[in-house]
Amino acid sequence: KAGVTQTPRYLIKTRGQQVTLSCSPISGHRSVSWYQQTPGQGLQFLFEYFSETQRNKGNFPGRFSGRQFSNSRSEMNVSTLELGDSALYLCASVLTGGSLYNEQFFGPGTRLTVL
Amino acid sequence: SQKIEQNSEALNIQEGKTATLTCNYTNYSPAYLQWYRQDPGRGPVFLLLIRENEKEKRKERLKVTFDTTLKQSLFHITASQPADSATYLCALLNAGNMLTFGGGTRLMVKP
Numbered sequence: 243k244a245g246v247t248q249t250p251r252y253l254i255k256t257r258g259q260q261v262t263l264s265c266s267p268i269s270g271h272r273s274v275s276w277y278q279q280t281p282g283q284g285l286q287f288l289f290e291y292f293s294e295t296q297r298n299k300g301n302f303p304g305r306f307s308g309r310q311f312s313n314s315r316s317e318m319n320v321s322t323l324e325l326g327d328s329a330l331y332l333c334a335s336v337l338t339g340g341s342l343y344n345e346q347f348f349g350p351g352t353r354l355t356v357l
Numbered sequence: 358s359q360k361i362e363q364n365s366e367a368l369n370i371q372e373g374k375t376a377t378l379t380c381n382y383t384n385y386s387p388a389y390l391q392w393y394r395q396d397p398g399r400g401p402v403f404l405l406l407i408r409e410n411e412k413e414k415r416k417e418r419l420k421v422t423f424d425t426t427l428k429q430s431l432f433h434i435t436a437s438q439p440a441d442s443a444t445y446l447c448a449l450l451n452a453g454n455m456l457t458f459g460g461g462t463r464l465m466v467k468p
Contacts, residue, residue, distance in 0.1 A: 246400075275456065285401070285446065285458040298455050332400050345391070346456065348400030 244268065246335050246349035254355045260321040263352045267314050267335030273297075274316040275346065276308060279330040288331075291316055320354075328356045359384040361449055363459035371467055376437045378462045380430040380447035387449045390423055390430050395444045395461065404445075405432075437466045 247266045255261050267274050275298075276288040287300040291310035308318040314335075320327055330353050334346040362381045370376050380390070388409050393401035407414045407423045407430065414421045420433040434441050444461040 277458075284460040287455040287457065290455075300455055334400070345403040345406065346393075346401075348402065351398075351400050353398075 246333060246347050248331075248333050248349040248352050250352060251350065252353045252355075254357065255323050256357050257323055257325060259323050260319060261323060261354060262317055262319045263331055263333075263354075265316045265318075265333030265335075265349060267316070267333075268347055271335035271337055271347070272314050273336040274310055274314065275334045275336070276316070276318050277332045277334065278302075279332060279351070280328075285332070288318065323356045325356050328354060330354075359457065361385075361447060361457055361459040363445075363447060363462045365460055365462070367463040367465055369465045369467065370437055372438060374437055376434040376441065376464055376466070378432040378445050378464065380432065380459055382428050382449060385428070385449050386425075389450060390421075391448045391456075392419075392421055392430075392432050393446045393448065393458075395446060401446055401458075434464075437464075439466045439468050442466050 246268055249264045273292045275290040277285050278288055279285045288302055289296055289308050290298040294310045305321045310316045330351045332348050332351045334348045336344050360383045389406055391406045392404045394404055395401040405414055405416055405421045407421045409425050418435045422431045442465050444463045446458050446461040448456050448458045450456055
């Protein structure tokens with residue numbers, strides 16, 4: 243079974259631009275969560291989607307948004323990029339049932355650099 | 358506020374020894390606690406989940422304990438190998454139903 247895939251793997255943007263990252267969960271997984279990882283703040287929860295609905299949201303500004311499609315693929319968007327948005331963005335999927343108590347399967351991440 | 362704390366200093370041990378990593382939490386009443394391994398440039402990989410009514414859980418060379426009175430989990434790797442070198446993260450589900458991770462502890466196993 244294929245793992246979680248994320249595209250692109252690397253991205254370089256400039257301040258003020260916007261970016262869209264994509265995540266394809268493991269087949270059959272309906273819950274997708276997004277995390278931001280930086281050396282200073284560690285791994286921080288952004289939001290979680292289940293069956294195309296945002297179920298939970300972390301403490302991030304409105305510039306960070308996401309969506310999930312009917313095939314469970316998810317995208318996250320960051321508008322008006324700031325230097326501090328440079329990070330590794332990780333997507334994780336959970337087995338059907340979608341409880342966050344269950345094992346999270348992480349993708350390889352997208353490394354975003356904002357110049 | 359809710360906090361999860363892991364030793365931010367790297368843990369250096371000799372091959373063959375037991376590595377013990379600590380995860381302390383405050384203002385949580387978690388039903389579950391998870392441990393993950395992360396290698397540089399990669400996403401975390403799930404290792405073990407322990408429930409509040411399970412004092413100890415084992416998987417091959419890994420052992421996790423969960424003390425809800427001390428609000429602490431210990432993660433042990435016995436007979437450690439250089440391939441065990443990585444960052445280890447603990448995670449809890451918080452009151453807002455968000456999975457919150459500790460900052461992780463980097464383990465270095467020297468041959």
